[in-house]
Amino acid sequence: MKLILEFVLKHIGETVGGIIGLVFAIFVLIFGFWKTLFIFLCIAVGIFIGGRYFEKKKLLEFLDKHLPW
Numbered sequence: 001m002k003l004i005l006e007f008v009l010k011h012i013g014e015t016v017g018g019i020i021g022l023v024f025a026i027f028v029l030i031f032g033f034w035k036t037l038f039i040f041l042c043i044a045v046g047i048f049i050g051g052r053y054f055e056k057k058k059l060l061e062f063l064d065k066h067l068p069w
Helices: 002-010 012-031 033-053 059-066
Strands: none
Touching: 002 012, 012 033
16 A cells, blocks of 8 residues: 555656546546536636636626626
């Protein structure tokens, strides 16, 4: 167990990339390529908006700036 932990910590980028690739492959097998792409796009948009909101910027100000009213 200690050997595995040392390997993961030494190669953290490769480990994270491999896990992301595995998750993407599972999603493609379950949902199909385009639905998976849509899911990951929604996740990215959610992360972006959530990051802007929690940087002490108000959500309404963000929407006013980026959406035409």
